[in-house]
Structure formats: structure tokens, C-alpha cells
Amino acid sequence: MPEQTPAVHQKAKTRRPRVTGVGRLLILVYGILALAATGRSVFQIIDRFGEAPIAFTLSGLAAIVYIVATIALIAPGPVWYRVAWYTISFELAGVIVIGSLSLFAPEVLGLTSIDPFGRQATVWSVYGMGYLFIPLVLPILGMIWLSKNKPVSEAADEPDRAGRS
Numbered sequence: 001m002p003e004q005t006p007a008v009h010q011k012a013k014t015r016r017p018r019v020t021g022v023g024r025l026l027i028l029v030y031g032i033l034a035l036a037a038t039g040r041s042v043f044q045i046i047d048r049f050g051e052a053p054i055a056f057t058l059s060g061l062a063a064i065v066y067i068v069a070t071i072a073l074i075a076p077g078p079v080w081y082r083v084a085w086y087t088i089s090f091e092l093a094g095v096i097v098i099g100s101l102s103l104f105a106p107e108v109l110g111l112t113s114i115d116p117f118g119r120q121a122t123v124w125s126v127y128g129m130g131y132l133f134i135p136l137v138l139p140i141l142g143m144i145w146l147s148k149n150k151p152v153s154e155a156a157d158e159p160d161r162a163g164r165s
Contacts, residue, residue: 053110
């Protein structure tokens, strides 16, 4: 195993981890939303699946997306960084599509009511109104945070051929 030069060793020590500052708050909110969406969707699927099976299945999908996004935001490395981008992008698309359908064509989702606090509401119904629009704003904030906290490639830690770092 090649020895690290002092400059490379120093760079590795001073590199800031991705999960700091605002990132911790973002991850906390994602974790809370993952728990809330999971609890709600499991209850809806067990208790009243027959009322709106499409909406409640999509609610379960939203819960999975929030769980994976939370893990991806915490886990280090470029692969998890890409997973975070994919899940958060999917989340934003889901909020926009499901939110629009719940408002303008609720029957497509099998909804008989568009009440964002009602029996059939899901985390993405009416753009997340039942969750204070956090599902609409959170992916935008997540994308901004991800764009400013790109993972450092391993190649950046290695000295160039001349031995400089």
C-alpha cells in the first residue's frame, strides 16, 4: 500500500464531511417525513385500502422514496450522492404530478375528496398541503444542498505524477 504524502494526509484530515450544518437539519426533516409518510401509508393500506387503492399505493411509494432519500443523504460517497439526486428528483416530480392530479383530476387517483387533511389525503396530495407544503419545498432545498455539497472524488486526494497535491 503506498504511503500518503503529508499534504495528502493533511487534505484528508481537513476535508469537511457532507453531513454538517444545514445538511443535518435537512436530513432530520427527511427522517421525520419518512416516518410520517410510512406511518400514514401503512395505516391507510391496512385500514382503508379499498377506498383509494391507487392513492394509498402511491402514498406507500412516497414513504419508500423518503426512506431511501434519507439514507442517501446520510451515506457518504458518489454512489449515494447520485441516489440522493434520483430520489429527491423523483420526489419533486411526484409531488407535482400527484398534487396536480389530486386537485384537477382526483378521480384518476380514486379520490372522492380533495381535502388535504381528510381520510384519503396522502403526503403528496394537494402538493403536500396536509404537511404544510414541506413535501413541495423540501426537494428543492435538497437539490440546492446537494449541488453545493458534491462528494470529493478520490482522484482529488491523490498527488499528481510530479508528486504535488
